[in-house]
Amino acid sequence: MAVTTVTGVEGTVPALQAALAAENAAIFGYGVAGAHLTGSGLAAAEQDWTRHNEARDTLAAMIRRLGAAPAATRAFYQLPFRVHDAASAMALAAYLEDGVTKAYLGLVAVSDERVRRFGALAMQGTAQRAAFWRGSTQAFPGLSVP
């Protein structure tokens, strides 16, 4: 787990862009998952989709403030597995949240204290949503611990 501090705007922008890319992938993925969910599951997916849209806007604004252009969203994202029912839709939602959690953990390694704090707080939300969809908590969200 060797991590070096990502210093300066040059280091912060790529980390923010990675988080933005993860948010864009989550927005796309929740669209797929929502199509296989009903009732409270669908309502939760819609709520989470909205939160990811808000997070995307926040990240894009942060990137612009640092003088860079936010990376554009892709038209299509490769899903990790086939989604064909409610169970696989919920598994996809957990997978998406895990991906965003990892990306926010990348922000915690930058030198800017405010960005670190933002990343740490953001990953609490994504970890909670991952736990909801998975049905269980994890000891180290976003982190690969042997």
Place this chain on the structure above:
Amino acid sequence: MPDIVPRRRILLASATTLPLLLATAGCRSSDVFAGPDPLAGRPPLGHNVLTLQAVIAAEENLIRLYQGAINGDSRTATREPQQARSRMLRPLLAQHEQHLAQLRARLIEPPGQTDYTTGPTASAAASPGPARVTTAQLRAAERASAGDLVQRLATMEPALAQLFASIAASDATHATALAAKGLG
């Protein structure tokens, strides 16, 4: 064998007379040696070490709280709600024990400092503990822990900051899980 004794004497004499010679020469050992001053005592612990010690102590307290809750429930094990609560708490306790193991693994202290590698949690488990630990207390403790870790990570080196952030996120999920179950 015969030449060992004189060598020991020489070494002993050097160890006792060197500080005296340095003192009479008006210089400290740090003036002679470029490295750390061997006569100045232990160097102060670094910020990362002190913070890790504090976080480890907080994690141990959290574990004690869970152990107290589970032990308290086991004393009233005939009641279904307490059994259900213990079943829910045990996986969360196991994750806190994983947190503690990772934190301890990153703590490197100079010899002679407090040994954090052996668990005071074992003795805590044997103690009777508080009267009854409520789920609300556990939830509050989880929230406080998550908040404290986020406060601390700003000044830590990146790998430790990420570990703190990950544990804080885990604690936040615990707080939500405890709220969702609604067990007293």
